[in-house]
Amino acid sequence: MPTTPGHKKGRPSRPQPGRGRPHRPETPAPDRTAPELGPDGLPQVSLLRRGVERWQGGHPWIYRADLNGDPGLAGGEVVRVTDSRGWFLGKAFYSRQSKISLRWLSYEDVPVDADFFRQRLAAADALRRKALPGEHTYRLVHGEADQLPGLVVDRYGDYLSAQFLVPAMESRKELIADLLTELFKPKGIVNRSDVGVRALEGLPSEKGLLRGQLPGPISFDEGLVRMKADLLEGQKTGAFLDQRENHVMAAQYAHGEALDCFSYVGGFALQLATRAQRVTAVEISDAAAAQLRDNAAANRLTNLDVVVANAFDFLRDAVDEGRRFDTIVLDPPSFAKNKDAVEAAVRGYKEINLRAMQLLRPGGYLISASCTYHVNEQAFEDMLASAAADARRRVQIIERRGAGKDHPVLLNLRETRYLKCFVLRVL
Numbered sequence: 001m002p003t004t005p006g007h008k009k010g011r012p013s014r015p016q017p018g019r020g021r022p023h024r025p026e027t028p029a030p031d032r033t034a035p036e037l038g039p040d041g042l043p044q045v046s047l048l049r050r051g052v053e054r055w056q057g058g059h060p061w062i063y064r065a066d067l068n069g070d071p072g073l074a075g076g077e078v079v080r081v082t083d084s085r086g087w088f089l090g091k092a093f094y095s096r097q098s099k100i101s102l103r104w105l106s107y108e109d110v111p112v113d114a115d116f117f118r119q120r121l122a123a124a125d126a127l128r129r130k131a132l133p134g135e136h137t138y139r140l141v142h143g144e145a146d147q148l149p150g151l152v153v154d155r156y157g158d159y160l161s162a163q164f165l166v167p168a169m170e171s172r173k174e175l176i177a178d179l180l181t182e183l184f185k186p187k188g189i190v191n192r193s194d195v196g197v198r199a200l201e202g203l204p205s206e207k208g209l210l211r212g213q214l215p216g217p218i219s220f221d222e223g224l225v226r227m228k229a230d231l232l233e234g235q236k237t238g239a240f241l242d243q244r245e246n247h248v249m250a251a252q253y254a255h256g257e258a259l260d261c262f263s264y265v266g267g268f269a270l271q272l273a274t275r276a277q278r279v280t281a282v283e284i285s286d287a288a289a290a291q292l293r294d295n296a297a298a299n300r301l302t303n304l305d306v307v308v309a310n311a312f313d314f315l316r317d318a319v320d321e322g323r324r325f326d327t328i329v330l331d332p333p334s335f336a337k338n339k340d341a342v343e344a345a346v347r348g349y350k351e352i353n354l355r356a357m358q359l360l361r362p363g364g365y366l367i368s369a370s371c372t373y374h375v376n377e378q379a380f381e382d383m384l385a386s387a388a389a390d391a392r393r394r395v396q397i398i399e400r401r402g403a404g405k406d407h408p409v410l411l412n413l414r415e416t417r418y419l420k421c422f423v424l425r426v427l
């Protein structure tokens with residue numbers, strides 16, 4: 001049997017005291033009206049065998065179908081997780097409405113209190129200090145991958161922007177804000193819990209200032225470029241920090257005439273403009289395009305044109321007009337929120353990548369990204385190969401990249417490996 005942290009310690013070899021109502025392991029328990037409590041007074045949730053196997057295999061999520069009956073809880077609790085005989089397996093956050101019922105917190109029987117969260121937050125920060133020394137802007141907490149399920153915190157220098165994505169984190173919002181204040185002394189903490197996934201948890205969309213002040217858009221550096229993002233009104237927590245390392249990398253390949261599609265506030269476009277002769281940035285949102293123009297002006301980059309347009313139309317027209325580029329970046333929003341939409345997503349990716357390959361001069365670079373988890377790296381590479389074949393171009397893969405080091409990938413939760421970023425050279 002593979003070793004999991006659960007086998008190291010904190011997993012008693014016999015049932016907990018006060019338990020012992022015997023029933024056959026794989027017969028679901030009847031739905032309860034009153035939750036069962038463990039020795040420390042926390043509610044207990046027991047798993048069917050498949051759930052136990054997932055838990056011990058290190059998967060941080062347990063689905064409702066793998067619970068041994070309805071635990072009769074309101075949702076948002078820290079619970080003791082047991083097998084169907086009452087053996088302690090660990091502690092988790094419980095969600096009532098979501099299909100994901102349990103989110104792993106610990107294999108050990110430790111109190112889940114302020115100190116628990118303080119240590120996890122400090123550990124997340126310690127990783128960034130090692131992986132990205134000297135940086136002031138990074139994802140400080142990446143949810144499950146930092147053992148803090150349902151919590152995202154991005155740091156933009158003196159300001160933090162947080163998302164609370166599950167009921168148990170939502171109900172600890174003030175505690176987390178207090179701990180972030182104590183540990184990092186930010187000038188302001190923004191709450192950007194205005195995201196669709198909250199609806200799956202029965203939580204409303206919320207946005208506002210949690211602590212301190214926010215003087216307006218916040219400046220931060222990416223390589224030699226100074227960016228500005230609106231933490232309250234911008235997309236995500238204000239910017240796409242997962243692409244920071246890729247933005248800076250893009251400057252390395254930029255030359256000649258460059259095109260950045262799906263630009264947002266210019267993460268790629270401004271980097272391209274530091275090296276290329278001329279850059280065209282295509283973005284559909286007026287607000288993002290306006291911020292992009294401000295960002296270009298603040299960096300005194302005058303070789304950049306911002307076009308407010310649908311990138312699909314722009315690319316099609318550019319091919320029809322016989323235009324040519326030397327460097328192209330494609331960084332579209334997610335095209336598939338679920339498995340059913342994958343085929344359409346791949347078609348969308350192929351359309352824009354095929355056109356980009358047609359538009360590139362020999363020796364030109366295509367930096368092509370996808371943040372759709374459901375289209376994995378192999379499927380994305382297959383799509384690129386098929387686009388190259390249809391475009392009748394020979395294409396080299398120069399780099400296969402992902403999100404930055406501040407977005408760790410949890411091997412047991414492949415959902416955390418969502419971002420692909422290929423650097424290709426068209427011959």
Ligand code: SAH
Pocket residue numbers: 235239240243261262263264265266267268282283284285288309310311312331332333
């Ligand atoms: N490249 C950016 C992030 C892009 S996010 C960065 O690295 O910072 C995707 C962007 O595409 C969003 O700003 C969104 O407004 C824009 N967008 C969505 N659909 C679009 C379309 N059809 N044409 C052009 N832009 C689009």
